[in-house]
Amino acid sequence: MKKILFILAMICGAQIVAQAQAPAYTIHYTRDIFMGSWEIGVPTNNDFLNKTSAAGGRFEYRHMINPHVSIGVGLSWNSFEQHTSRKTYYSKDGGSAITTDVIKDIYTLPITAGVHYYFGDPHAKIKPYVGIGIGAQYSEQDVYFNIYNITYDNWGFCVRPEVGVIMPFNENVGGFVSAAYNVSTNKNDDFNISSLKHFAFNIGLAFSVR
Template identity: 45%
Template sequence: MKKILVILLLTLVYVGASAQKTGANLFSAAWDVSFPTNNDFLTKTSLAGFRFDYKKFLTDNLSVGATLSWNSYEQYIARQTYEKDRTAVTTDMERTIYNVPMALTAHYYFKGPKTIRPFAGLGIGAQYSDQTIYYNIYQTDVDNWGFLLKPEIGAYYPLGTRGAAIVLGGSYAWATNKNDAFRINSLTNFSVHLGFAWAGGW
């Protein structure tokens, strides 16, 4: 996994250097609401999320860049009995997942009204995740890394101030994080983000 992170970093540096004189730099920060899917361990929506994006325009319709986000999921499970290997435990519990997906991205921008810049893109990278169960005075904690694919769509709405815009988007994240103890074969989610963007030269 360290090799993947190094490759992602070197690729980003190369892309940034080669595109330095091509077009605008765009930065954005957004609130990220995430809905876990395909996950029996935890199903509650996360309102505690944030994301940062950097994009470099190669042409008027194409950008490359990187994204980094963070999501915190928490869910209370009522008291019940769990049985395994002839052992039974009765307890309630708090389950949590902390995800930190990071990816290199490419986006295409469609033609539309002057007040809207719709886009579609794909992120490829890695995801760090920490999964924890708190029960009584005990806890079980597992952390791992996974490969990440993250397609997304959205739009920018330029504001009156030059270079400023509102960004609204949605994405689907699929990561290979695996946890046999908690019966997690992968981590997937849909998310919606809303925030602000700042650009120069667009």
């Protein structure tokens, strides 16, 4: 009887030690991951508007297909706004003019399907990754001057390469940070916009579920 109790005690002790040595949380690669974040956008390529915007966000779903690769879909939005000082604007034919300050807006809504690769040990506490999303982007471009406004909307092809890191908090929740470059073919000749490009910096939470 003493031998049996001794063996049971040894087994329990080994389990306690193993649990103490195991990481508090590892990403569950048999699970789906839902991600939500605040997004900061930095326009890079158009003369129409170049002011950084903190009015943005992103939702994303990823499904792990093996310990290092996931596929999924994502939806972002950004609202860019810039004020231009008072000046005189002339019509294309030169027959009329208006002197006023101007507010310029660009709203973007990229919708992408993506694939991500996660580096290192699947059980590591910190998981760096790279990925790319491909899809379509809806955009509105607006100019407000005096009591008037001009509005255009269009769709374009969108590509979004990304790098990031997931940092687990517990068994089901983690934080993450990422940086992406959002490139789309949205075009507006009247506003001299040949494409829309911006850096996107995200900070948010990731939730894993079975």
